[in-house]
Amino acid sequence: MADKHHETPMLDELENGPWPSFISGIKRLRDQHPEKRIRDVTNSLLGQLEHSYETRKGYWKGGTVSVFGYGGGIIPRFSEVASAFPESKEFHTIRVQPPAGNFYTTDMLRQLGDSWEKHGSGLVTFHGQTGNIMFIGTTSEGTQHFFDDINEYGWDLGGAGPCVRTGMSCVGAARCEQSCCSEHNIHRKLLNRFTDDVHRPALPYKFKFKVSGCPNDCQNAIERSDFAVIGTWRDDMKVDQAEVKAFVAKKGRQYVIDNVTTRCPTQAMTLNDDDTLTIDNRNCVRCMHCLNVMTKALSPGDDKGVTILIGGKRTLKIGDLMGTVVIPFMKMESEEDYDRITELGETIIDFWAENGLEHERCGEMVERIGLVNFLEGIGIDVDPNMVSSPRQSSYVRMDGWDEEAEKWFARKQEEKRARA
Amino acid sequence: MALADMRPPIESGCPDGFQYMHPVMVKNYGNWHYHEHPRPGVLLHVAHSGDKIWTVKAGTQRILDVFTLRKLCQIGDEQGEGFVRFTLRSNIEYMVADEAKVEPLIKALEDAGFVVGGTANSISTLSHTQGWLHCDIPGTDASGVVKAMMDELIDDFKNCRMPNRVHITTSCCQINCGGQGDIAINVQHTKPPKINHNLVSNVCERPSVVARCPVAAIRPAMVNGKPSLEVDEKKCICCGACYPPCPPMQINDAEHTKLAVWVGGNHSNARGKPTFQKLVAAGIPNNPPRWPEATAIVKQILKAYREGARDWERINDWIERIGWPRFFEVTGLPFTKYHVDNWRGARHSLNASTHIRF
Ligand code: HEM
Ligand code: SF4
Ligand code: SF4
Ligand code: SF4
Numbered sequence: 001m002a003d004k005h006h007e008t009p010m011l012d013e014l015e016n017g018p019w020p021s022f023i024s025g026i027k028r029l030r031d032q033h034p035e036k037r038i039r040d041v042t043n044s045l046l047g048q049l050e051h052s053y054e055t056r057k058g059y060w061k062g063g064t065v066s067v068f069g070y071g072g073g074i075i076p077r078f079s080e081v082a083s084a085f086p087e088s089k090e091f092h093t094i095r096v097q098p099p100a101g102n103f104y105t106t107d108m109l110r111q112l113g114d115s116w117e118k119h120g121s122g123l124v125t126f127h128g129q130t131g132n133i134m135f136i137g138t139t140s141e142g143t144q145h146f147f148d149d150i151n152e153y154g155w156d157l158g159g160a161g162p163c164v165r166t167g168m169s170c171v172g173a174a175r176c177e178q179s180c181c182s183e184h185n186i187h188r189k190l191l192n193r194f195t196d197d198v199h200r201p202a203l204p205y206k207f208k209f210k211v212s213g214c215p216n217d218c219q220n221a222i223e224r225s226d227f228a229v230i231g232t233w234r235d236d237m238k239v240d241q242a243e244v245k246a247f248v249a250k251k252g253r254q255y256v257i258d259n260v261t262t263r264c265p266t267q268a269m270t271l272n273d274d275d276t277l278t279i280d281n282r283n284c285v286r287c288m289h290c291l292n293v294m295t296k297a298l299s300p301g302d303d304k305g306v307t308i309l310i311g312g313k314r315t316l317k318i319g320d321l322m323g324t325v326v327i328p329f330m331k332m333e334s335e336e337d338y339d340r341i342t343e344l345g346e347t348i349i350d351f352w353a354e355n356g357l358e359h360e361r362c363g364e365m366v367e368r369i370g371l372v373n374f375l376e377g378i379g380i381d382v383d384p385n386m387v388s389s390p391r392q393s394s395y396v397r398m399d400g401w402d403e404e405a406e407k408w409f410a411r412k413q414e415e416k417r418a419r420a
Numbered sequence: 421m422a423l424a425d426m427r428p429p430i431e432s433g434c435p436d437g438f439q440y441m442h443p444v445m446v447k448n449y450g451n452w453h454y455h456e457h458p459r460p461g462v463l464l465h466v467a468h469s470g471d472k473i474w475t476v477k478a479g480t481q482r483i484l485d486v487f488t489l490r491k492l493c494q495i496g497d498e499q500g501e502g503f504v505r506f507t508l509r510s511n512i513e514y515m516v517a518d519e520a521k522v523e524p525l526i527k528a529l530e531d532a533g534f535v536v537g538g539t540a541n542s543i544s545t546l547s548h549t550q551g552w553l554h555c556d557i558p559g560t561d562a563s564g565v566v567k568a569m570m571d572e573l574i575d576d577f578k579n580c581r582m583p584n585r586v587h588i589t590t591s592c593c594q595i596n597c598g599g600q601g602d603i604a605i606n607v608q609h610t611k612p613p614k615i616n617h618n619l620v621s622n623v624c625e626r627p628s629v630v631a632r633c634p635v636a637a638i639r640p641a642m643v644n645g646k647p648s649l650e651v652d653e654k655k656c657i658c659c660g661a662c663y664p665p666c667p668p669m670q671i672n673d674a675e676h677t678k679l680a681v682w683v684g685g686n687h688s689n690a691r692g693k694p695t696f697q698k699l700v701a702a703g704i705p706n707n708p709p710r711w712p713e714a715t716a717i718v719k720q721i722l723k724a725y726r727e728g729a730r731d732w733e734r735i736n737d738w739i740e741r742i743g744w745p746r747f748f749e750v751t752g753l754p755f756t757k758y759h760v761d762n763w764r765g766a767r768h769s770l771n772a773s774t775h776i777r778f
């Protein structure tokens with residue numbers, strides 16, 4: 001006998017049109033899945049969603065659900081209209097950390113799909129906006145069984161609540177010529193140092209790490225993470241003048257002037273009469289524009305490393321913030337370099353855990369206490385690369401000037417000695 | 421289950437991606453030389469070793485049922501080489517080392533209803549939050565908005581006719597899981613929360629709700645003899661921040677929860693520094709199942725951008741060159757008092773010069 005279905009006239013509209021339809025997908029589960037549990041859950045889900053479409057209201061509420069041994073990683077969902085749609089009355093989302101770079105074999109995707117079909121609704125998303133694989137829709141019991149299952153073959157929960165959240169990294173060195181660091185190693189080194197803080201929420205609020213291999217920041221790290229790691233280089237960019245000439249020959253001088261040299265934010269490039277390029281590397285700010293346009297002719301230099309920016313976040317509560325440069329350049333090659341970046345993460349998280357107010361992101365704390373107090377708290381010296389310009393207000397007490405100037409000169413001396 | 425039967429978790433954290441990576445990518449890790457763009461939806465990366473890898477990119481419905489997931493895997497096994505990844509905007513990418521597989525892969529994907537494209541100067545898939553399907557605070561749906569808009573923008577997903585890439589985001593509350601976008605379609609509430617005073621004292625931790633409000637509009641109060649919370653409606657900016665910690669402060673409203681459109685958010689450092697998006701249109705009805713009014717405004721902006729911007733200009737670069745007055749002129753959108761910022765730091769957004777385009 002055919003199952004009885006909720007009517008979904010509004011959702012049906014979303015089956016029209018050329019883009020793949022998630023409604024058709026959910027209906028496939030409802031109509032074709034061999035297991036009655038999944039057919040019932042998805043029917044009920046469609047009924048509740050249709051109800052939302054009709055009334056323009058959401059009907060999920062939160063709660064507390066977790067797996068044995070962890071405090072976070074599950075987004076509990078209980079229906080407020082369970083009497084009308086009982087089969088999906090519990091519809092929790094499980095956040096699972098993806099591999100660095102979001103790589104999968106089809107075999108692994110099938111295996112995850114098989115486990116999920118056993119214990120959940122059969123609906124999954126690669127990935128949520130924070131980067132987790134989101135397995136959407138199961139009961140409290142299903143949550144534990146599914147986790148037990150996939151945890152045995154290498155998968156762990158992501159963060160939810162006031163904790164270190166799942167990290168993200170761009171495709172980077174695996175397939176991108178612009179990459180200036182090993183995004184995946186940095187991502188895993190950082191995240192897996194804080195596994196305990198991912199699973200047991202005990203921080204003022206969320207804390208996110210994101211890694212982009214170059215200033216194109218495909219991972220949106222500066223704006224969307226508390227701790228943004230961006231690959232860069234500090235020697236000269238590489239110029240293959242033969243390729244430059246070939247590019248000019250193909251595209252024309254006008255194109256190169258209009259689209260490459262005049263677009264440089266610091267006027268650091270000159271197109272010469274012989275169709276070669278001269279780059280003023282001291283004034284190149286590594287914006288990536290020219291390298292993006294002329295990918296074959298221009299490449300990052302050899303002395304690669306990362307810039308670290310702290311404090312990016314979205315609107316709540318004081319308005320959107322970009323991260324601020326805290327480490328202008330750091331090599332990222334040796335074991336010690338990797339230890340240094342995880343130590344920096346520890347220092348910053350510890351300082352914020354101690355000084356952040358409840359529900360205050362790291363960037364908001366920096367805004368409240370000022371960058372200088374933050375830097376002193378984490379033991380990092382001020383640097384002109386951290387500001388767009390020096391202060392413009394004279395309302396400040398500066399009776400420590402001489403000592404501070406002395407520190408600067410001493411530091412410069414030290415750097416000179418280290419270079420010699 | 422008795423506690424003794426419980427299985428302690430293996431705290432393995434973030435898995436190693438190398439085990440799932442195409443062998444050509446493992447071999448040439450960190451040694452790529454350049455890339456080409458043979459056609460929309462396809463990238464060719466060439467390593468210093470001379471090795472090549474082709475990527476075929478496709479848009480999906482993102483909320484994948486296991487049947488669709490298996491279909492994607494089957495295509496990856498039969499026409500691809502079994503290695504995939506997902507982009508930030510939930511597009512799937514198939515990597516193959518054999519050029520001969522590219523065309524059959526495209527065909528198999530298109531035959532199965534997926535959409536090949538999303539590379540270079542295209543409009544990529546809208547990034548997508550949870551919405552009515554599975555969030556507890558949404559003012560609108562996410563998957564439905566994305567589906568309805570991508571139906572209209574699909575030709576520009578499949579082609580590369582834009583001046584530069586276009587990233588569109590959606591957010592179904594004002595907290596905004598969706599990020600900055602060249603264009604962002606976000607919920608904007610227009611009325612203060614409606615409070616169910618009978619529930620507040622049971623459900624809400626009142627001091628933390630008071631602390632949550634960005635404009636200090638909430639204060640504890642006794643209502644009908646019960647401890648509750650009160651909102652100063654003159655101060656309230658209708659942001660909805662009190663709603664997640666205190667669900668009896670219902671902010672969502674079938675009529676007064678609207679959509680707003682923002683433009684010029686850009687995460688990249690290319691050319692200028694990263695930028696935040698700016699408000700351009702509001703008061704747009706939250707109109708399921710297909711949100712035609714919001715889509716019409718998005719298309720209006722995209723048309724003006726496509727006609728007016730130079731090569732490589734993202735939407736923020738384009739507006740910076742032509743100026744905001746011209747933006748409102750060419751898009752036909754009204755400029756109102758609500759466009760003038762009054763939040764902290766707002767002064768920086770005022771024109772303190774005679775730089776005016778006539
Ligand atoms: C009841 C509350 C909330 C729920 C259920 C919720 C749910 C989610 C989910 C499911 C995601 C995607 C997660 C993933 O990829 O794994 C997400 C991302 C995000 N959420 Fe929330 N959220 C809530 C409250 C908030 C609040 C209060 C804020 C703000 C301050 C916020 C800001 C964000 C941001 C900025 C992202 C994406 C950021 C990124 O790119 O990493 N959310 N949220
Ligand atoms: S951020 Fe840079 S290195 Fe990473 S994928 Fe984008 S362009 Fe490549
Ligand atoms: S990378 Fe940017 S700043 Fe540097 S030379 Fe090229 S365009 Fe100029
Ligand atoms: S944008 Fe808001 S409503 Fe939408 S999924 Fe994110 S937290 Fe939920």
Ligand code: SF4
Nearest residue numbers: 633656657659660662
């Ligand atoms: S909606 Fe926003 S401004 Fe209004 S009371 Fe709630 S938190 Fe405060």
